[in-house]
Amino acid sequence: MARKTGSHSEITGPLVREAAERLFARHGYAAVSMRQIAGEVGVQAGALYNYTPDKQSLLYDMMSTHMQSLLQSWSDADPGGTPMDRLQAFTRHHIHFHLQRPDAVFIAYMELRNLEAQNFARIEVQRKAYEMVLENILQDGQGAGAFHVGDVKLAGMAVIAMLTGVTTWFRDDGRLSVEEIANHYWDMVRKAVGA
Amino acid sequence: MARKTGSHSEITGPLVREAAERLFARHGYAAVSMRQIAGEVGVQAGALYNYTPDKQSLLYDMMSTHMQSLLQSWSDADPGGTPMDRLQAFTRHHIHFHLQRPDAVFIAYMELRNLEAQNFARIEVQRKAYEMVLENILQDGQGAGAFHVGDVKLAGMAVIAMLTGVTTWFRDDGRLSVEEIANHYWDMVRKAVGA
DNA sequence: GTCTATAACGCGATAGAC
DNA sequence: GTCTATCGCGTTATAGAC
Structure with a gap:
């Protein structure tokens, strides 16, 4: 090499x-x-x-690109329609997207504290935007009587944490396929939000 | 000072x-x-x-002590009884224990990769033991018809990830008390496992 | 038990040759 | 665009005085 x-x-x-x-x-x-x-x-x-002005830019650029890519990918995948349809799509998209780029995901969650203050603030804006995608779906569904959660914000954080957790144990040669995993998780998410 | x-x-x-x-x-x-x-x-x-032979020992000792403390604390808190009772106790204990020591929890999840190989292996044994606590509860409940999960192992990982996620956003002066949070999470866990 | 001093080395980043 | 060489500083860990 x-x-x-x-x-x-x-x-x-x-x-x-x-x-x-x-x-x-x-x-x-x-x-x-x-x-x-x-x-x-x-x-x-x-x-x-x-290729980079310094080491910090290397970190910030990859994190920012990752978050941008996540938001754009969801935007493309969002089917619209009922909150139920959108929540299912969100669940499946989150799992597929995250399992396809384990390194970028790991960095996005673990290296926040190594960002300089201004860079951190910028990434937080992107993270917040993604959390709001889910929160809005849950809010709509709650309003329409399709979901029954005690607290929309908290349910959103719980669902994202649950889904992102897959990345910590998933192995390509594991017992379950990505598709099977996504199905199981959708089943749990659906139940958890009282759909 | x-x-x-x-x-x-x-x-x-x-x-x-x-x-x-x-x-x-x-x-x-x-x-x-x-x-x-x-x-x-x-x-x-x-x-x-x-006080320490080197920096690595400082890290390993605090992580090992933390995991030991977690296992012991659950052992003391385990009420026995039905899987439903034990799952509720596990959920509440996990949240309370983790929110009481945010620094130790953060380190336990973020610094695994900075452990030398042998130390990493030892911590993994402790982590696995904790995961098995939950998995066994779910397995018992599934067998008794109290829970309905598609996959016991996967449900265990999902529940732990969801509960541990609280530590990433919880603030002492936040909107909800620890008690309210624990109640909301128990509601979601209960539903997610089909109880 | 803590200090100062230091060994031995690695760090990020830059300058200038090619 | 990549190289070699280097600056200035920080790192873990140790030795020996007090």
Whole structure:
């Protein structure tokens, strides 16, 4: 994988981001050095600074891109219709999206405290927007009598935590397929919100 | 808080562990230096090594103690009786226990990857034991016809993730009391397992 | 039990050659 | 665009004085 002196590359930028994502997810932002990232890509540490102004930007950019991608993906997947239909779609989309990018998800949840204040604030806005997607669905359903939850905000947090938890134990070669898992979770979400 | 040269202390050991726990929870294990911990306690960095062989032991000891404490606390709180009674007790105990020690909980979930291999394996045994507590309750209830879940293992993971998620948003001065939160969560857990 | 001093090393980031 | 070399600083852990 090591690259020779003088070789050129239009794709080093993406490789840097991929290596950083993999290493941050595995060892944590603070525990990973620029030299390690460079080693994965096959360049020297100094070369990384052609692609990122600093280490912090590497973290912020991948988190922001991830959240943007999550919001856009849901926006595309939202079927509209009844709160029940939308809640099912949200559940299935959340599980599928999250299981497809375990590293990005892990970082998005674990590295918030390593963001500088301003970057943290920006990511929090995106996170809040996603939480509001679910909260609005639950609120609509509650108003229409389709759901029966004691507290909409709390139910929203509970559902997201439950769904995101899948990423901590899922293995590709595990006992259940993603589809089976999504079905089981939808069954539990449906019951939990009193639908 | 700074301590004067030559002062003695039988309580420096606990202070070191408390400071380390607070700092690890706030900034992450890898981002915290021994100098920072020493500064919080009011000693020089070298003095810490009277209380811990190294930084890694500081992390492992607090995580192991936390898990031991969790298992013991549940053991004391387990009312026995029907699966329904035990599931309610488990739900309430999990929420109360976790909200009472946010720093230790945060570390237990976030710093697993900073444990050396052998230490990680030991903590995993303790985590697994706790998961089995819930799984056994669900299994008993499923067998007795009190619960109706599609998959006992998966339901266990879902319930734990949902309950633990409280720690990410709970604030002491928030809208709901711990008691109200526990009630709402028990309502959702009860429904989710089809009781 | 805590101090100061230091060994041995790694860090992020930059400069300038090619 | 990548290299080598380096700056300035921080890291864990230890040694020996008090």
